[in-house]
Amino acid sequence: MDRIIRPVARQLLRPRSRYPFSIPPTARAQRLYSMKHSAPQLKDQSLFIEKAYINGEWVDAKSGETFEVHDPATGKLIGTCPELDTSDVEKAIQAASEAFPKFRTTLGRERARMLRRWYDLMMENADDLAKLITWENGKPLADAKGEVNYAASFFEWFSEEAPRTYGDTIPASVPGNRVITVKQPVGVCGLITPWNFPAAMITRKIGPALAAGCTVVAKSPQETPFTANAIAELAHRAGIPKGVVNFVTSSKNTPAVGELITTHPEVRKVSFTGSTNVGRILGKQSASTIKKVSWELGGNAPFIVFDDVEDLDAAVMGAINSKFRSSGQTCVCANRIYVQEGVYEEFAKRFVEKVKDFKLGGGFEDGITHGPVIHERAANKAHEHVQDATSRGAQIVVGGQRATALGPNFYHPTVLTGMTKDMLLASEETFGPVAGLFPFKTEKEVVDLANHAEVGLAGYFFSGNVRRIFRVAEALEVGMVGVNTGLISDVASPFGGVKQSGFGREGSKYGIDEFMTIKSITFGGMSQPLQE
Numbered sequence: 001m002d003r004i005i006r007p008v009a010r011q012l013l014r015p016r017s018r019y020p021f022s023i024p025p026t027a028r029a030q031r032l033y034s035m036k037h038s039a040p041q042l043k044d045q046s047l048f049i050e051k052a053y054i055n056g057e058w059v060d061a062k063s064g065e066t067f068e069v070h071d072p073a074t075g076k077l078i079g080t081c082p083e084l085d086t087s088d089v090e091k092a093i094q095a096a097s098e099a100f101p102k103f104r105t106t107l108g109r110e111r112a113r114m115l116r117r118w119y120d121l122m123m124e125n126a127d128d129l130a131k132l133i134t135w136e137n138g139k140p141l142a143d144a145k146g147e148v149n150y151a152a153s154f155f156e157w158f159s160e161e162a163p164r165t166y167g168d169t170i171p172a173s174v175p176g177n178r179v180i181t182v183k184q185p186v187g188v189c190g191l192i193t194p195w196n197f198p199a200a201m202i203t204r205k206i207g208p209a210l211a212a213g214c215t216v217v218a219k220s221p222q223e224t225p226f227t228a229n230a231i232a233e234l235a236h237r238a239g240i241p242k243g244v245v246n247f248v249t250s251s252k253n254t255p256a257v258g259e260l261i262t263t264h265p266e267v268r269k270v271s272f273t274g275s276t277n278v279g280r281i282l283g284k285q286s287a288s289t290i291k292k293v294s295w296e297l298g299g300n301a302p303f304i305v306f307d308d309v310e311d312l313d314a315a316v317m318g319a320i321n322s323k324f325r326s327s328g329q330t331c332v333c334a335n336r337i338y339v340q341e342g343v344y345e346e347f348a349k350r351f352v353e354k355v356k357d358f359k360l361g362g363g364f365e366d367g368i369t370h371g372p373v374i375h376e377r378a379a380n381k382a383h384e385h386v387q388d389a390t391s392r393g394a395q396i397v398v399g400g401q402r403a404t405a406l407g408p409n410f411y412h413p414t415v416l417t418g419m420t421k422d423m424l425l426a427s428e429e430t431f432g433p434v435a436g437l438f439p440f441k442t443e444k445e446v447v448d449l450a451n452h453a454e455v456g457l458a459g460y461f462f463s464g465n466v467r468r469i470f471r472v473a474e475a476l477e478v479g480m481v482g483v484n485t486g487l488i489s490d491v492a493s494p495f496g497g498v499k500q501s502g503f504g505r506e507g508s509k510y511g512i513d514e515f516m517t518i519k520s521i522t523f524g525g526m527s528q529p530l531q532e
Contacts, residue, residue, distance in 0.1 A: 040131035040364065046233070047128050052082045052249045053232040055095035056242025062088055067251035069225060072138040072372045072409045073362040081225045081249040086260045089217070092246040096188045096215040097266045099243030104185045104213040108163035111211055115159035117238040122152040122203075122231070129230055133198050134363040136224045138371040138409070139326050141363055151199035151231075153491040154507065158207035161512050165212065170520075176527030183516040185213035186292055187268030190261035192219045192282070194274050195374055196329045198227035204495070204506050205271045206245065212515035214269070215244045217261065222251040223374055262286040269293070269515060273331075276455060276500050294504030294514050296331070296496055299457030300429045302450035303334035303486070304472070306443070307342030310464035316350045318486030319435070322460055324358070324413060325487075327370050328433045329378070332458035332480070332488065335429055336419075338438045338446045348417055348437055352397050355435070358413050360403055372409035373432055379411045382432030388424040389416050389436060399433075421449060429455075443468065451477045457497035460486055479505075 042048060050066075051058040060066075065083035070076065082088070122129065126148045133144035170179040189209045193201040202218055209216050220228035232247040250257045262270055262285035269292045272282050276298040286293050303322055305315045322334040339347045363371040373379050379402055386400050399414030411433055419425065419436040426438070440446040450459060460482040463469055473481045479497035482488040489495065494505035504514050 040135050042128045042131060044125060044128055047125065047230040048079070048132070048226060049229040049233060050079045050081055050226075051229070052084055052088070052092075053229065053236075053245070053247040054088070054092045055099075055246065056236065059088075061085065067222060067249075069136055069223070071135060072223075072374050073407065075407060075409075078136055079226065081222075081229075083253060084248050084250045084257065085253050086256050089219075089248050089250075089257050089260055090264075092217045092248050093188065093190075093261075093264055093266055095243040096217050096246055099241060100185075100188055100215045103215055103241060103244050106213065108165065108211075108213075111213065112159040112162040114238060114240055115155045115162065115207060115210060118235055118240065119152050119155035119159060121234040121238055122148065122155065125230070125234065126152070129199060129227065131364075132227045132230055133224070134371070136226055137195060137198055138363055138374065140368045140371050143326060144363070147197055147200050150489065150491070151197070151203040154200070154203040154207035157491045157507070158211035158512060161208070161509065162211035165512060165516060167518075172522070174524075176525055178523040178526045179520060180523075181518050181520050183212075183513075184519055186515055186517050187214060188266050189214045189216045189269040189271065189515060190219070190264075190267045191216055192258060192261065192270070192272045192274065193221060193228075195221040195223035196326060196331075198224035199231060201273050202228055202231060204511075205273075208506070208511040209269075209271075209515045210240075210244065212512050214515050215246075217246045217248060217267070219248050219250070219254075219257060219261065222249070222254060225249045258282060259285055262291070263288050265289055267291065271504070271506075271514070272296070276502075279502060292514075292517075294496075294506070295502030296504070296506060297457070297500065297502040298429050298455050299331045299333070299497065299501055300335045300427070300453045300455050301332055301458045301460065301478070302446075302453075302476070303337045303459075304440075304446055304450065304461035305337070305339045305343060305347055306461065306463040306465070306468065307340040308464045308468070309343065309462045312343060312347060313350065314484065315462040316347060316354060318460065318462060318482075318484070319351060320354050320486070322482070322486030323435045324355070324370065324433055327373055327411075327413075328382075329373060329431050331429075333431070334435070334460060334486065336426055336438060336450070337435055338440050338449065340446070341439055341441055344437070344439045348397070348415075351435070351437070352415050355398050355413050355415055360410060360413070361406060370413060370433065372407065373411060374409070376408045378432055379409055382411045382414070382430055382434050385423075385425045385428070385430050385432075385434055385436075386414055386416065389419060392420065392423050394418045394420075394423065394436065421452070427453070443472065447472060447475050451475075453477075454499060455497065455501040456499040457501035458482065458488060460488075 061082035066080035130144035399412035403410035
């Protein structure tokens with residue numbers, strides 16, 4: 001294996017290429033890294049709301065407590081939100097419970113019109129929503145605008161699914177019986193979402209829930225509550241009836257709020273996106289009341305490049321898009337990049353050149369390609385993975401350090417070569433801008449390596465061999481596979497994982513079923529002859 005790794009290291013490890021962005025900044029770094037950070041000016045300032053939304057009203061915590069939200073790029077205070085406790089969230093659950101009997105009987109086409117109005121309002125206010133996302137999440141504004149479009153698409157999609165929750169007519173096995181099925185909303189739903197997609201993770205759950213006829217209590221992330229609040233305000237303007245959607249906020253009380261949602265007898269369904277460890281806790285809590293649940297948990301996605309790849313540049317861009325989107329902070333990010341020996345050296349060379357073109361800085365500045373990670377703990381984890389890899393023999397080709405001149409939440413996009421399976425990055429999701437390139441010899445070897453994980457959310461590979469494409473796609477133990485692409489998220493495609501990445505599917509024609517139950521109705525005595 002050294003014959004592959006060593007030449008790559010010799011070719012790529014030049015003093016200037018390892019740290020092209022030296023700290024403190026050189027003149028070159030000053031050109032590449034924008035140090036100017038700014039707060040956004042919203043077209044509609046009323047979309048910036050420092051409250052929680054319960055039963056159609058904007059409310060404070062009963063205790064009067066609040067928690068602070070900071071810009072990850074600057075550390076500056078954005079604002080505060082109510083520190084709701086369980087008594088506050090109990091009111092939200094009761095509001096949703098009281099709204100459910102009427103809302104469940106609303107015609108599917110009427111629910112469709114509500115969702116469509118909500119979609120239209122999101123698109124009309126897309127610029128402001130994107131600014132809020134960048135402000136509290138840190139991702140570049142162009143990425144945030146893309147997220148708004150993606151988030152809104154779930155309201156559009158499920159507005160079209162709402163009138164089409166068809167049942168079946170089933171041939172009975174008992175003479176004289178007739179059997180039909182109907183789909184019915186499950187009831188009040190608790191939705192718990194993460195910070196990495198402040199808009200899309202919420203709409204991907206609320207869209208199908210409302211389309212099905214459910215009411216919801218959505219717990220927004222403490223890091224990014226203002227995007228969720230803006231979406232709630234647009235729900236109010238769209239005419240969503242009071243109590244149907246409720247948005248609750250908390251920081252230090254989050255564990256207690258989560259426990260209330262997962263154990264409350266009025267909550268019939270819980271949908272959670274987040275880490276596998278937290279998913280285990282919420283799963284145990286939800287079991288106490290036998291809830292219907294959907295978990296979209298952690299990933300450790302393999303990205304495989306075979307030497308029969310038809311377009312190596314396309315594979316490089318696929319890996320760049322998959323690994324570094326949102327600075328590596330997505331659950332479907334490529335975490336382990338496996339490259340077959342025959343193309344390892346050339347792939348690494350081209351991959352590194354693309355990474356050197358990145359521009360790190362505040363998300364509102366022109367030309368910025370990558371922003372900060374969400375907090376200093378995330379930067380620390382990325383650095384821990386780099387240090388572990390280098391201590392075990394990996395080579396830093398570019399990056400490998402904190403961008404301290406920009407702030408504690410910035411980490412240089414990093415590429416490591418000579419990766420091996422005993423390194424932390426091989427078994428833990430980095431959730432940061434660190435790409436490790438693992439060489440491999442055979443198809444069986446790399447599939448075994450890819451499947452050697454307790455999680456299985458997404459996987460990717462590039463190949464020009466049709467037979468291999470089918471073999472590998474079917475062999476990878478993941479819920480989603482990208483073949484000759486590094487981007488797989490699509491409202492029309494079912495999103496979800498296997499193993500300890502959870503269960504259930506979001507988006508697509510299957511997404512609405514997660515919020516419905518199937519009831520069978522049997523009619524007896526139906527075999528009487530025609531009346532004379």
